[in-house]
Each structure stands twice: as structure tokens, then as C-alpha cells.
Amino acid sequence: MQPPSPATSPLTTTAISTSERTKRFRGGQLAVDHIDLAVPPGAVYGFLGPNGSGKTTTIRMLLGLAFPTSGSAALLGVPMPDGATRVLHRVGSLVEGPAFYPFLTGTANLARYDAADRTADPATARARIEGALDRVGLLAAAGKRYRHYSLGMKQRLAIAAGLLQPRDLIILDEPTNGLDPQGTREVRALIRQIAADGITVFVSSHLLAEVEQICTHVGVMRTGRLVFQGSLTELRHTGAARVTVRTADPEAAAKVLAGLDLADPQATSGEASAVLGGVSPEQICAELVHAGIGVRGFAVTSPSLEDLFVGLTGEGFDVSG
């Protein structure tokens, strides 16, 4: 048996690429709007966006479950959905939560999906199923009926199904949905392990904090559009640093900042702030002193990733779409 992955030169092809991919449902709902995904091989790509922003619909199209309205896409270099039966056996997936037969055991459920795979070797099925169950820590519950599984066990079984065969790409749609903090940590550790084996991971979430620690790249969706795509470092660089002055007279301080042509000067109780831009902090400090403002505190802060993410997706509680 060959080791999982770089079997088929994933280094030379993009793991996932889409161009102008669009999905309009029959009711007229535009769920995905001309998105151009580029997931580099070996990446852990966080696919972020609020509820209803089109993440699941994008994933359904990637897997050939839903047919696109327009645009093109390729998984591991194979065009989709036409190449579905040629490439999907190299792709493990979890879409919109686990789904199994409630009346079958964990093992029997995995055997069912394995039997449907024409590339799976029946001679190794038993070993592969046990290996996958072991990997997600589910061996002890392997003989239990799925009906009696806890939420976390169901989620693990779904990930195990994604690991039945050696894969080059794993697509996980909200894999930590409904899990407790402990379960969330375990899934995160599992994703790290999968990535360490050289498998490209595409993981969707509506929480940046959930994937921030494991992702190398992120794509951010908002109402069906991809509003940002790049590495985490690139995302950080999109945020403008702000200068904040603590003072007894914030109005006057804000005037000085505005006088230096700083953008978005604001005065709140006890604080004045503005976008730093190209002006050096030293010069701002000197100007404030020169204007006779009593400076109690002075700070330059970059926005957190969370702030940037909220800035991209909007703060509202209402779902998009």
C-alpha cells in the first residue's frame, strides 16, 4: 500500500480552483455569486462566512452534488462536476453534518460507504475501516448502533468516513458544529494531524476563532461573494493600525490628529483615535505635546483578526441572503 498522499503530484496542481462559479437556485436565490477560489496544495484553508453566506452551497458544487449555474471548477486538477467519478475517491468530505443509517452500527455504516466506492479494495476494507475508526478514537463505539451515538461520536464517524481511503484533499463543512469545547479541540487536533500527513484541508466555519489556529489560508464569504482570499498574514496586513491617545481633552487631541491628515479621527470619553497611515508615531506625539495637550497614554494598535473578519462580513445578527 502506498502512503496517503503526494501520490498524484498534488504539488503541481491547485487542490481546488474555481472561476466565476455561480449558483442560483430555482427559486431565484443567488447563493454563490461568481467566486474564484484558489486553494494551494498542502494548505489548511479556512472557508469563513456568516450563516447563509453560501459556504455549504459552494461545497455542494465542489463535490458535484449541486450543479452550478455558471463558471468552472476543478478538484485536484480534474474538472467538476464532469470528472466526479474520476476524482472524488481522492477527496474525503463532510457536508452539512454527519448522515448515516441509524439502524446500522458504526462499522456497518462505514462498510456501506466503502462498498459504494468502486476503487475500494474489499480485501482491505476491514483493516481500513478499523484504521479510520481508530484515527478518530471511535473504536470502542464501533459496534454501537448509530442511533445511540452522541453528537460528538456522530461527528467523529463522519470524519472517519472521510478517511476510509488515502486522500489528497479533505473538505469539511463546519466539522465542529454542535460540539462542546473539548470536542472542538479534538477535531482541531485531528485536522492538524490530517494536514501533517500532507493532505490539503478545506474547512468551513462561521467562526474565525475556531479555525484561526490551524489555518494557513482563509477565504471569506459574504452574501454569496468571496470578499477576501489569501494567507492569514495577508489578512492581517489588510487591517490599518490606529493610534489612540488617552487624554483629558479628547476633542482637542482629535483636532491635532485631523490636522496631521490622519484618517477617521474620533473622540470618545477620555480617548482620541485615528488611522495611523504614513505618519510616524513620534511626530504625532511631538505635535500633541506642542499643542499643549496632556497625554496620559499613547498606543498604536493593529486590529485583531476577529475585528478584520467582522469588518469583512458585517456585524449584524441577521443572516445574509
Place this chain on the structure above:
Amino acid sequence: MSAARFYNSELRLVLLRRRNLLLLAVTAIFPLIIGIALRLAAPHPDGGNGGGPAFFSQVAGNGVFLTFIALSTLLILVLPVVVAVVAGDSVAGEAGYGTLRYLLAVPAGRARLLAVKYGVIVTFGLCATFIVSVVALLAGTVLFPVGPVTLLSGTTVSLADGLLRLLFVTLYVAAAMAALGAIGLAISTLTEHAIGAIAAVMILVVTSEVLDNVPQLAAIGPYLPTHWWLSFDALLRAPADTATLLHGLLSFGVYAVLSGSFAWARFTSADITS
């Protein structure tokens, strides 16, 4: 090879369901009940059952006829229900569980999945039909005398010839059920609600049977899906009425091909949103 493994997995899934096993048990029990009821009524050989098919009165003289009685009785409702449940559930049930999206992501292949599903539906219908025949034959042998078979045309043939005709009758009924299974499969691709699909198949069967009995609609009768089901008595004549049989088989074939094409066209182009 890989298709055989998928087919086995599918068949095991269907046969593991308690509901489906119960249905098979019911098909086995009905011929027994009919046999016992006829045995209790037997003292009056030429009385009763006047309205039934031609061979109803023959059973007292020959137990083999219990098989034809059982098949024609169960064809009205029980066998169609058995096939409707498995066929209606086939795709809709997977959609309802959400397992359909994972099967297709495996990838099972849409056309391949449909073919395997249909293969199992046909197998299940065949099993149910043979259960009726075999149980009825055993019950008939125990409850009534068995010997050379007097056909509907008046000719008497040997028991072996009679049993061979029984085999063909059973296969003919299984073909009718295979056509119904294709209709059920097509309906099953339209919904995520298995119960809805099963109900739709049954409504179709009952509507067809009712329309087939309205004399004013005799002109459309031959085109109804259930019209030729009971025509297996054409095999119980010497010589067999092959024209009727071929009509029946043609009707089953046309329904199976049309429904199969519809199911394929629909299933290979539908968004899986379950």
C-alpha cells in the same frame, strides 16, 4: 466486481430492515390463511366463490390451484404494497437520511447507484412473488389432494407440466412487479419523503385498478399499468394464450423503460440538497 459488492451491500440493507422482513412475512402468511379458509369451505365443492377467477373452484380438487388463487389475490394489494415500500423508499429514503449526498460523494456514481437500487428492487419483488408461490404450493399440498392439473381450457396435463406452468406464472408476476418497481424508483427520485413516495405508488396502483374496472373506459384499459397483471391465466390454457402474454410483457417492458429513463434523467441532473 465492484458493482457486485455494492449490490450486496444494498440488498443486505434492504433485507436488514425489520419493516421489509415483516412485509415478506406477511406475503408468506396470506397464502396460508387463504388455504385454510378454502379448506374450511371445501365441503361444498361447487358452491361459494362464484365471483372469483375461474380457478377458485378448482382448488378443492387440486391443491396446486392454491398458488394461482394466492397470486391473483395478493396481486390486488399485498404484492404491490411490498414492491411500493422498497421502491418508494429506495432513493427518497437515502435523501431523507442524508446518506444520499455521502453516497454520491464517495463517489457511487449517479447512474450506477440507480442501477444497483433497481436491481435490488427487482430482486425483492422476485423474492416476494416466489414466497407466495412456494408457500401456497406447500399449503396446497398439505391441505388438498394434488395430482394431474386440469387447465382452464379443460385439458388435463401432468403434475410436472402444471408445476412448470406455475414457474412461468410466478416469473410473469415477478415481471409485473419489476415494472411497478421501476415506476416506484422514478417517483422516489422526486422527493426526500419515503412515505410520500410509497403512498404515491399505491395511489397510482389503486387508481389504475379502479379505472380498469370502469366499462366506459375500456378503451384506455390496455394502457393502464395494472391491466395485464392478472393475465397470467393465459398460461393455464392449452395451448397457452401467447398473444395475451406478450401483450402483458410488452406493457411491463414499456413501463419499465419509460420509468427507468425518467428516473435516470431526473436523478443525473438533480441538485442533491438533502
